[in-house]
Amino acid sequence: MRHAQTLRKRFCLLLLAVIGLPAAALDLDRAKDVYGPCAACHGPFGAGGKQGEYPRISGQPPKYIEQQLQAFQVQSRLNLPMYPYTRERELDAEDMKLLAAYLAQIELPTRPPVFKDSDDALARLLAMEKVMIIPRAEGNIENGKAVYQKDCAVCHGRRGQGRGMFPMLVGQYTNYLQKQIDAYLQAERPHDEEGAKTGALYRLKAGDVKDVLAYLTTLQAAEQ
Ligand code: HEC
Ligand code: HEC
Incomplete structure (x- = not known):
């Protein structure tokens, strides 16, 4: 009985350690x-x-x-x-x-957000301040999708949501993403291959970046 209890306790602790809180x-x-x-x-x-x-x-x-x-x-x-x-x-x-x-x-x-009658003005204001909608960017969305799913999704996720060391690209300002891509292409910031100009971004054709950025803004809207 005691033994079983200790075991159960240990198991719970282990579970907590694994799933974390x-x-x-x-x-x-x-x-x-x-x-x-x-x-x-x-x-x-x-x-x-x-x-x-x-x-x-x-x-x-x-x-x-x-x-x-x-x-x-x-x-x-x-x-x-x-x-x-x-x-x-x-x-x-x-x-x-x-x-x-x-x-x-x-x-x-x-x-x-959808408000309840009981929500006061401040609660409404705070909730509205959190809403973040990236405006659609211009570009060839079909090409953007093809390029993104082939060359970017493997790291940044099929829906651009990121994971681990790979940043989320959906829901980020288009200007900022463009500026970072420029910085990578000028080797001011390392992307997926340190130092070498051989990574995913260097394989893009002229116009692809604009199209990928346009595609990303449609993914965010589709989330709604
Ligand atoms: C092999 C994995 C990999 C692939 C493929 C990849 N990336 Fe990345 N990307 C990364 C990593 C890692 C970072 C973060 C680099 C750092 O630490 O600065 C990053 C960062 C970025 C950022 C900066 C985001 C920010 O918040 O600053 C942009 C923009 C970006 N990638 C675009 C792309 C695009 C567009 C493609 C496809 C053409 C692509 N990436 C393909 C690994 C990848
Ligand atoms: C004076 C303005 C300023 C302050 C204060 C500031 N940041 Fe930043 N932060 C920036 C700018 C500008 C960039 C974009 C840099 C670039 O363009 O590469 C940035 C970029 C970042 C990034 C990278 C985002 C990405 O997608 O790669 C992180 C993370 C970050 N800041 C976190 C913080 C944290 C945490 C603090 C407080 C400890 C902080 N920042 C304070 C201006 C600021």
Whole structure:
């Protein structure tokens, strides 16, 4: 009897260790506190702003966020606004993990919420502020789809949702994505093949980038 109980207890502990408890383990108060200075550019919910000058950072896979913060800190990804916010004394490894987990769990709906009569004006305002709709971009969507599914989906996901170290591309500002692709093509930022100009982006034909970006904006709308 005792033995069975101990076993059951052990099994439960093991299960907890395996599935983890991200929601309960996340110290929201502390995370919001650490996120404070970031909101000046990335907005209160990490939705970014100024038409993509500041990227959306909520909803990204946590591993990707953490890696980028490290990259800004060691300056393997160069960015003047981001550098001071990631310097060691401002943001240590533990805070980077905390921020990554915090940002990853913020969901930004792609259509306005349906309100209940009991929702007050402030609740409505806050909920509306979270809605993030990327406007359709122009391009040949059919070609964009073919190129994306053949050359990008294997890492960024069939619906552009990202995973692990691969960023989410759907729901991100088109301008920002374009700027990053330019940076990769000029080898200012490493993409999938470090240093070598042989990765997925270098195989694209003229016009493909525009078409892929247009296609991504249709995926987000289809989510609604
Ligand atoms: C002064 C404005 C500013 C502040 C404050 C700021 N950022 Fe940024 N952040 C930027 C800009 C600009 C970029 C885009 C850099 C680029 O174009 O490559 C960026 C990029 C990022 C990215 C990469 C996104 C991606 O898709 O690759 C992450 C993650 C990020 N910031 C997190 C943070 C966090 C966390 C904080 C607070 C500790 C913060 N930022 C504070 C301006 C800012
Ligand atoms: C082999 C895997 C792989 C493939 C295939 C791939 N990517 Fe990526 N992509 C990555 C990785 C890894 C990163 C993050 C790089 C870093 O750490 O800076 C990235 C980052 C990006 C970013 C920057 C996003 C951000 O938030 O800053 C864009 C834009 C992008 N990829 C577009 C594409 C497009 C378009 C294609 C198809 C033509 C493609 N990628 C194919 C692995 C891949």
